[in-house]
Amino acid sequence: MMTPAGSADEPPAEAVTPWKSVRRTVALVIFGWATAVGTAGIAYLTLGSEWIPITVGVVLCLAFAVALLLLHRAVWLTVLSSVPALFVLVGAVQYAPEAALELRGVRENVVIVADSAAGTSSNDHRFTLRAKNGTELEEKLGYRGDVWVPKVGDRLDVIRDPESEVPMEQADEVDAAERMGGLIAGTVGWTLIAVLAGWRGHVRRRRGKGESLLLQLAY
Template identity: 50%
Template sequence: MAGARSALWSLTMTAVLVGLGLAVIAVSAVVAHLTVGLPIAVPISVALVGCLAFAVGLRLLHRGWWLTLLSVLPALFVLVGTVQLAPESVLRERGVAQQVTITDVQTVGKRHEFVLQGDTGRLDEPLVYRGSSPGYRVGQRLTVLVDPRGEVELADAQDVDPAGKRGMLVLGAAGWTLLALVGGWRGHVSRARGRAATAPPVVF
C-alpha cells in the first residue's frame, strides 16, 4: 500500500510539474503580447521567474541537480521564444514593408544603429543590431518591416519569423515535459530505495 501511495504521489507531482511548465509558457507569452510597447524587461522578468519556478519544482521532485541543470537549455528556448514572439507577430501582422538603403552607421560598444533611406526619404527610426558581427554594410539594400504605431522596433524582414519562435516554444515545452517525466520516475525510485533502506528487518 505504501508503494502504491508513493507511486500515485510521484505521478501526481509529475503531472503538476508538467502543468506548471506549460502554464509558464502560456502566461509568459500572454504577458509578452499584452506588454508590447513597454520595456522588454517586463516580459523577460516574467519568463525568468517562471523558468526559475520550474527549475525549483524539478529539483524538489528529483532531489538532484543534474536534471535541473539540463532544464536550462529548454528554458532558453522558452525565454527567447516568448520574448521575441510578440514583437515579431506584431510586425508580421501589421508591419509595413519598405525597401531601404543603409546610408550610415553609428556604433557604441556592441550596439549598431544603421541609418536607413527609403524611397520617400530618410526613416526616423534606425535599424538596431546588438552584437559584434552585424552583417550589414553601408550601401546595402534590404527590406524592413515598420510598425505604423511605433510600438515595436523596425526589423529586417528576413529576421521576422513568428513561426520559428513558436517552434522554439514547442521545443521548450517538449524538453521540460521530458525532464519532468524523467525527474518524476527517478525521484520515485530514489524515495523507494530510501524506504527500503530504512525499513525494519523482518524477524522470522
C-alpha cells in the same frame, strides 16, 4: 538481543503511492506549460518592453527548476532543464513582437544613409534609412555586433510597426514560426524531464531515500 529486521519494533515506512507521484509530476508539467504560455502572453501585452517578460520568464523558469529539484532531489536533472528553459524563455519573449510585425508590419525597401557607429569601435549600430521615395525614416534600425554588419549604401528590406510598439527589424530576420517552434520544443523538453524526474523520484522514495520536508508539508 538484536531486533529482527522488519519487526514490529521498527516504525512503519511511509507508503509511497504511485498516484501521489503522478499527481506531483502532472502538476509540474502543467506549471511548465503555464510558464511558457504565461510568459508569451505577458510579452504580447507589454510589446516594446522586453524587460518585463524577461524578468517574469526568468523568475518562472527558476521556480520550475526548484520544483524539479524538490520532485527528484537531483541536481543533474535541474541543470539539464536549463537547456529547454533557454528555448522557452527566448521563444516566449521573441514570439510576440515578431508575430506583431508579421501581422501588421509594413515592409519597405530602404537604403542605409548613415551609421551611428561609423568611425568608432562600438558594435552597437543605429542605421539611418531612406525609403524609395527619398524620405528618411524617423525610426532607426538597430544592429548589435561586428559580424556581417550592413554598410552605408546597402539596400535592405525592413519591416516596421505602424503603431511604433515593436522596433523595426530586417525582414529576413522576422520569423514568428521559428520562435514558436523553439517555445514548443523547450516546453516539450521540460515535459520529458519532468516525467523522468517524477518516475525516478518515485523509485527513490520507494527504496527509502526519503523525500524533502517541503513535499511532505505540501502533500
